[in-house]
Amino acid sequence: MATRRCVHTRSRVTSMHSIRRLFWILPAVLLLGRCGDAPIAPPSARPGPDLAASGLGLTNATDINPDPRVVEINLEARMGDWEISPGRRVRAMTYNGGVPGPLIEARVGDTLVVHFTNHLTEPTTIHWHGLRVPADMDGSPRSQQPVAPGGTFEYRFALPDAGLYWYHPHVDEARQMEVGLYGAIVVRSDDEPRADIERVIMLDDVTLGEDGQIAPPGDLLEIHSGRDGGLQVINGHIGTVLPMRAGQRQRWRVVNAGSARFYRLSLPGHRFTVIGTDGGALPAPRTVDDLLVVPGDRYDLLVDAVAPPSTRAMLTNLPYARGHGAGVFAAEDVLAVAYSADPALPFLAPFTGARAIEAIDSAGVTPSEVRMSEVVDESTQTIRFLINGAAWPDVPALHATVGHTEVWDVINESEMDHPIHLHGFFFQVLARNGVPEAARSWEDTANLRGHERLRIAFRPDDRPGMWMFHCHILEHVDHGMMADLMVDR
Ligand SMILES: [Cu+2]
Structure with a gap:
């Protein structure tokens, strides 16, 4: 059972509050009416959902565009004091002065416009982790020049999918993210x-x-x-x-x-x-x-x-x-x-909502291999994390074609887990160690246990360009475990 919610920014939430309450209460009546023996309270006893979704220390982004289908924000990377606990401050890199950066909330189909200014003393970019953006908006070293100190860049793209995403730099990630540069994006559908x-x-x-x-x-x-x-x-x-x-x-x-x-x-x-x-x-x-x-x-x-x-x-x-x-x-x-000390609310009925996820037809596709390995030389105190035997940027690029299914066998040849992240496209995990995956889902990040083999499939939609994939242990990215994917038309 899903209720209809059209949550956008806080200001729109306020103006639509009474309408949304109706959306919320009506299905609630229907749902509670089917709860059998469960304790049931009249709907008025249950407070409406708290639509200020952030809370817990997050700040909401300020949407400066009155168009309800455009979320337009100013975002600055700048040094600041990060108060990690009361009175305990550390120097940090921040988006708009806070860690995490502002929570961006939007609806499916909205356009997101981000006026980005780099007030740091070093280059940076923004990568929109999980969002299906055009290649030149992806913020990776293959898709855009880093934004120089004092420089600006306008990110502008549509938001096609509901879900939770996040944003962070793709320059010197292990350090820039460690000291505070990251934030979240929530994209909602009309059926949450x-x-x-x-x-x-x-x-x-x-x-x-x-x-x-x-x-x-x-x-x-x-x-x-x-x-x-x-x-x-x-x-x-x-x-x-x-x-x-x-x-x-x-x-x-x-x-x-x-x-x-x-x-x-x-x-x-x-x-x-x-x-x-x-x-x-x-x-x-x-x-x-x-x-x-x-x-x-x-x-x-x-x-x-x-x-x-x-x-x-x-x-x-x-x-x-x-x-x-x-x-x-x-x-x-x-x-x-x-x-809280408040009396218990009656439980809601078990969630049964779902959406269909069609299987990717991978019949007849010859898999490409992506081998992840590590080399440690203790005598020289060096370590390299490799993809297909080489460290980025020396890994030969993989190639794919818009509209054509790709199947990859991702093979972890090392002892350690490596979570692989593919930019720009969602994939399905078809099998682990040859065993078909029981449940279907769309992923952009999937973990590989030591010596595990993952078969994944994806079909690039019409967003050609140079994309990237890498381990999401950022220290491993720093030491080579990253590679390029060229998607051609
Ligand atoms: Cu790794």
């Missing part, structure tokens, strides 16, 4: 699942040096495993508290913005209903006790508040061995979920 409140949760971690500032890139071990920072910063803050009311259904849109940490999330006593991934809604929801969110990855979750009022639960990151001893540490607290 029902929830009482929506949260965007950007996962990140930092390591502070003895000077109290974010530590510069570390030693060979840190380069090899990537940085597992000692401090959990959720939406830019340590010690984030997420308010919840018993009986609520919260929608959590989660993105892992960390450079290397793998989050295996668990909320003891609760379950996560996964309703969407990188490329939007799934054909069928699946309910899990814990959920692996690898760097770059996104999940769309429903969380029913099953604990009693006035209790707390800790969102926890469980150990996850990702090779060579990385990720093997004690469970860590990520954020606190604090139940």
Whole structure:
């Protein structure tokens, strides 16, 4: 059961509030009427959804264009003080002075215009992770010249798909993102699942040096495993508290913005209903006790508040061995979920909404191989992460043609996990280690366990140009694990 929601910016939300309330209440009456033995309260007892979706420390982008189908924002990269906890500030690179950068909210079909100015003392770009933008808007080193200090660039493109996306630089990523350059984008359809409140949760971690500032890139071990920072910063803050009311259904849109940490999330006593991934809604929801969110990855979750009022639960990151001893540490607290004293609301009926995802017909397509490997030379203290035996920019480009199906066998020849990210196009995972994937989804980031083999398929739509794909452990990008994909007409 899905309710109709046409959420856009906060100002439009306010003006449409009463209309939207009707959209929300009517299906609620229908739904509750089918709940059988479940405790049912009159709809008026249930507050409407909190349409200011950000909260939890996020700032909303300011839309300067009155056209309801254009979201136009000014975005500046500049140095600033990032207050990671009360009174504790670190020097950071920021978008518009904050970390994360402003949350951009739009509707499917809107045009996004971003007037970007680089006030840093070094070049940067913006990559729109997951958005199907034209190649020259992709912000990668293959698609645009870096924006020089003092320079400007106008990003302008349509938003064709509902989902959670994010933006970040594609220049010196491991460092520029570590010190604060990232933000989230929510694109909504007219048919969004029902929830009482929506949260965007950007996962990140930092390591502070003895000077109290974010530590510069570390030693060979840190380069090899990537940085597992000692401090959990959720939406830019340590010690984030997420308010919840018993009986609520919260929608959590989660993105892992960390450079290397793998989050295996668990909320003891609760379950996560996964309703969407990188490329939007799934054909069928699946309910899990814990959920692996690898760097770059996104999940769309429903969380029913099953604990009693006035209790707390800790969102926890469980150990996850990702090779060579990385990720093997004690469970860590990520954020606190604090139940209010308000009486419990009746539970909503289980989510059943879905969308069809057509299988990509890959019959007769000869797969291309993408081999991921690593070479460590301890005598020279050097390490290289390779694709097809070479480090970027020396990896021979792969080629694809608009409208023609590509099948790739992505083969991890190393001990460690590597989450592969493809720019510009969503793919389907067809098989893992030769075993057909049970569930279908659209992804732009997929993890490979050590020595795992993934067969993926995608069909480039009409956006020719030079695209990129790479491991999303940013230290691995820095040391070569990136390659080019030329899409021709
Ligand atoms: Cu990697």
